[in-house]
Amino acid sequence: MSIGLEHYLVLSVILFSIGLYGALSKRSAVVILMCIELMLNAANIALVAFSRFITPQLLTGQVFSIFNIVVAAAEVTVGLAIIIAIYRRHETIDVSRIDLMKW
């Protein structure tokens, strides 16, 4: 069958769910970050798919995706910097052990 919008969207959703699962249930901060990246990528796929199938001549989705990638990169940078800083302080990046926000 021809690949339509739904395929890409379903793919995006699956990827997003995997990333979501990982982000919420992993102990390692780096892994969480990686899962976040997965979610962002899923979003990009969805954006580009929409752009291609709904308004093929307008590349709005792709522009959005470019900026999404920029932001993702920035966020990874800072996130990893934070992780390293935390690692220096606590000798661990097990998020279940870092609960300074606890009541």
Next chain:
Amino acid sequence: MGLEIAFWVLAVIVVAAALAVVVLPNIFRSALALALCFFAVAGIFVTLSADFLAAVQVLIYVGAVAILMILAIMLTREVQRGNLSNRLRMPVFVLVSIFLGLTVFAVLNTPWPVSAEAPQEPTTSALAKILFGQDGLFILVEVAALLLLATIIGAITLVRDK
């Protein structure tokens, strides 16, 4: 025809690699799986006629993000510990499954106003025109630059030795 096969192959790789990221006990290998996932996503972009974006994806995600991940793993010596899950595993799994089911259902049942026009090819000049041309989104570019500047400064500040 070729498009479909490509799509399916790439889709499988994406999902498998994503699962590998979550499932694999060795974090280093998870990072590598992540990189593979990024590659596959780039391929997906190609099937969507977003060639420039695919290139950007590879450059930034694979070339920078994945490398940074591996760097962080090295620096924090995470490899020994393994890819552990916290106690929210089950509830999250249930929730995510429901979320998955729901969203797929929503997606499949929405009448998308699909247009039959042909996509633009190549996209690079079109994108350039949108971003940098007259009446373009130039301001966003500037803002993005600022964002990156802030990121750099922030990252350096965070990891600086006092």
Next chain:
Amino acid sequence: MVIMEITIPNTAVWMILLLPLAAFALVALVTRFSGKPWLSAWLSIGATLAATCLSLWALLSVMSSPHHQIAIAGFDWLVISGSAGIQMGIILDSLTAVMLVVVTIVSLMVQIYSQGYMHGDPGYPRYFAFISLFTASMLGAVLADNLVMLFFFWELVGLCSYLLIGFWFDRPAAANAAKKAFIVTRIGDFGLLAAILLLFSQTNTVDIAQLHNMAIAGTLSGAVLTWAAIGIFVGATGKSAQFPLHVWLPNAMEGPTPVSALIHAATMVAAGIFLVARMFPLFEASPEALTTVSVIGAFTAIFAASIGLVMTDIKRVLAFSTISQLGYMMLGLGVGGVAVGIFHLFTHAFFKALLFLGAGSINHATGTFDMRRMGGLRKLMPWTYATFLIASLSIIGIWPLAGFWSKDEILVSALESQPVLFALAMITVFMTAFYMFRVVFLTFGGKYRGDNRPHESPKVMVIPMVVLAALAIGAGWFNVNGGFASFLGHGESYGFIEGLFGIFTHPLTWASLLMAGMGVLLAYAIYSAGWLSAERIGRLFRPFYRLFFNKYWLDELYIDIILKKIIINGLFARLKLFDTLVIDGLVNGVVRVAMNVVFIGFKSFDTLVIDGLVNGAGVAVSTLGRVLRKVQTGQPQLYGMFIILGILAIGLCLVFAG
């Protein structure tokens, strides 16, 4: 005995009462402060003298009037519209007339005597004021035509006796004696008041004449009448010192001796006898009441005489003698009627007053009343001795002196109706003779045993005594021909000489004279000739001696047992306990309940409910917070999960609810 027609104007009769009353007012308010004591005395004596003359005039008028009664109009004193008010009125009948004469004469004699006896006393004017008031009160009671007015003056008499007995009020014995007299007579007065109220409730009148008519006609009869009569008799018992309310009389000797003479001879004690006589138709109609009167009278006579046998204080002997003679009078009223009783009252007034004045005279000379410190006064105080002897002979009933006649009447009547009481009366004759002559021999016979230098009293004291002595001799002759009795509505009249000597034809006369003679002989044997020793007899009859000497321990009974133990410690203490526990308990309990329920109830409502709500809200919030903050695990993944949960919820809603 009808003389010519003599009438006395109504105003003059009122004056008999009002003159002494005015004298009292003037002395008490004016002359007391004048600095001239003799002025007070003369004012009082003058008023009494006028009253005496008017009384004699009244007597003559009554004697010459039909039915021996004169109608005098009264006036309303207190008007209560729609029902009975209080009137002030006068009855002027034979009884009234006799009493008026007795009271005024004795009062006059006593007042004249007092000028000497009370000379120099700082309360001299006050004394005469009280004597005037006393005289006026007694006259008012005698004149009264309705029970309310009588009661009014009756109480006034009681008040005056209190004032006079306690005249030397700074002496505790005198003050206590006055209180005792007032209180004991008050107990009797309660009976009188009850009777008055009972009569009023049943007959709606307090007018004496109307009550007489009702009693005679039989309208007033039965239990009501008997109880009313007994109530009246109780009042008489108090004032006339009958058993058991006699205990105040011996103590009343604490007052000045002339007061004793007045109170115990002519006035207060006579008031009780007078009361029974005045209300006699009620007693006649109730045989039970009459019997009560006789029995109490006879018992009192012998009872008091027995105590008088062993007293060492001359005034005490005279006091118990008075009680005994009053018993005789009651007996006379009970068995013989008004004439018999009042006759003895008439004669007794004179010789008893004389005996007391004599005792006062002795005290004036020797400074004591204790007979053991007297003796041999016969030569030293001849006038006192003579008058005292006459009075003694009269009281023990020696012919032809006054006391013989009156006592004889009583004995005759008693023999006829109550033989047992007659026997008691005869024994009392013996005892009376004995104790009187014991006094005579101890006081006037033998040698003087005291420390003073006794001499005869001044003329102002002797002359009244002589006057009374004359009356003590001759007062009985009024009834020799039955005149007195017929004057008072009883008896028949016969010739004077016939009565004087004819009396010896009755065996009773000889019997009574014999008893009296034996009494005198025994007294002579012990106290004069010394044939028998008083101590040996005393030891022989030791239990009797102790019984008599302690006055049958009645005072102890009344004060220690009844008053202190039963009433004060028993009844009052129990009432106080009741009041404290029950009443106070109730009141406090109600208050406490109210406080608990209302205040504490509200308070606990406030504490429990209101505060509960408020605090509960706070507690709920903090508990909720304590529970809910567990959500803040510090792990963002949990927060993320909740976000997803929220999104899901929204999504589900959107998808399925449209």
